[in-house]
Amino acid sequence: MPTATTDFAPPPRRLGTLKRPSCEIHFEVTGSGPAIVFAHGLGGNHLSWWQQVAHFSRHYTCVTFAHRGFAPSSPIAGGPDPRDYAGDLDALIQHLQLRDVCVVAQSMGGWCAVEYALTHPAALRALVLASTIGTLDPRLIDEPERSRLDTWAKQSAALRAKWREVGIHPAAGERMAREQPALHQLYRHIDDANRALDKEALRARMQAARVRKPQELTGAGCPILFISSDEDVQMPPFAADAIVRVVPNACVVHIEQAGHSAYFEQPAQFNAMVAAFVQNPSLRAFKKVN
Secondary structure: OOOOOOOOOOOOEEEEEEEEOOEEEEEEEEOOOOEEEEEOOOOOOHHHHHHHHHHHOOOOEEEEEOOOOOOOOOOOOOOOOHHHHHHHHHHHHHHOOOOOEEEEEEOOHHHHHHHHHHHOHHHEEEEEEEOOOOOEOHHHOOOOHHHHHHHHHHHHHHHHHHHHHHOOOOOOOHHHHHHOHHHHHHHHHHHHOOOOOOHHHHHHHHHHOOOEOHHHHHHHOOOEEEEEEOOOOOOOOOHHHHHHOOOOOEEEEEEOOOOOOHHHHOHHHHHHHHHHHHHOOOOHHHHHHO
16 A cells, blocks of 8 residues: 655646637646746647646746647637737736746747747747747748758658558657557547647648748847757758757757657657756757757
8 A cells, every 4th residue: 555645745736717819728837936838739739748847847837828729728710820829928928927938839839939039028038949940931041951841841741641541640750659659649639639620721821920031030039949850740850950050049959769749759858958958048058069
């Protein structure tokens, strides 16, 4: 029989709802300390960050939320507009009275995080963009990476089509499905929470919102860490390498054996990178590695 003890207590946790124009945003706050806000991708919601919240909530206030239109936030007729995401994030940060925030964004979350960083920078201390360049237009990156885009797009589209035929989630990838089938299954379950959402229509809106030049990211005014997954078939993993050359306050690190969702597939590596950056977002250590 387990011995009764009071030596351990989980970090404090609370759930809430933020009322916004035309919707309500579900959020959760776990832990205490400096704030890290996590913005999920198209295949997820607030639950996607379970491995990050468990890791960081002992020393940080971890804020997760479901983007507008993503359950358990309220549905939106016709689907959400990604141009509303940054305003939602700003409202949530103000509602929770957070200061010196680090925002960690995955994939679609980059649309939210980049626009927030460029329009509401007062509370932002640092920014992590994982498998995303958000609203930056990849067609405007410099050479030699720009010339790689077409080949990467064709090869990635073929892989995604092949994977769908055999039941592999493209945002998880073949490696996760083969080596960590339980994680792959969980990823699919989380994605299923929003199976009624027209994600192709949302992807089109996201693509239309990609209008910024890479150099504009300098306006964020805070250190920026890109985390790229070398086996990514959703976002070109080499795009960040071109962007950091024109954004002085940014750097990039790569996770070799991971698909689009390294935070889910390789949490130990991902969490270590984020932890080092959050503790000291000067970028010096990362630039030495790269």
